[in-house]
Amino acid sequence: MEKLELLIEGLEQIGIAYTEKMLEQFSRYYELLIEWNEKFNLTAITDPEGVVVKHFLDSLLFLKAKDLSATESILDLGTGAGFPGIPLKIIYPSLRLTLMDSVNKKVQFLNAVVSDLKLDNVQCIHSRAEDLAKNLEHREHYDVVVSRAVSNLATLSEYCIPFVRVGGVFISYKSSDYEMELEDAKNAILVLGGVIDSIELIPLPASDINRAYIFISKIKQTQNRYPRKAGMPLKNPL
DSSP states (O other), rough: HHOOOOOHHHHHHHOOOHHHHHHHHHHHHHHHHHHHHSOOOSSOOOHHHHHIIIIIIIIHHHGGGGOOOOOOOOETTTOOTTTTHHHHHHHHHHEEEEEESSHHHHHHHHHHHHHHOSSSSEEHHHHHEHHTTTOOTTOOOOEEEEEESSOHHHHHHHHGGGEEEEEEEEEEESSSSHHHHHHHHHHHHHHHTTEEEEEEEETTTTTEEEEEEEEEEEEEEOOOOOOOOHHHHHHOOO
């Protein structure tokens, strides 16, 4: 299938080792995405090339800069249709993955994908970040938190950094024109206990897109007052 050839080429460009089982899981994931998208609006991107490049490969691209082989736990916040969490889980089957989204129909889809692909140690949670961050089973619990959500970085940092354990990292997916957004987020990152570790600009295979991955290390605990109540991080970023 053409989409598998494109996926293989992209994985090899990124430097990701893969198995036949992984390729089968990606293929089945695509089928489920298209099937469920007819009932629920999961994604505007449905053509095979678009899904492979802008969802699958985009989810995995930062692995050029960071190896997750020693990572035990990861939270994908605002995961939507499972990006980047499920592609990361397919490539690193031993990851303990939590997928969180505030839209219940998307969580239903995620549960169906996890079951169909027989993915172990995956938890799908219907919640808002502001609420789940008060749960001590999740707060400052994760080695890595990732988010492809479209909120500004200051808001995303307030949502995500409280979930990162001290010594862990928050990885934010951004477009290549990230500089002003990063400048506006510096105070929030500091207040929440983070520090900007590195920024990686990486070209997305089979496209003219450049991605920016902002790596924010957690160096101290986040004050209990954060994140603030629902809506505040978006309306009034730190």
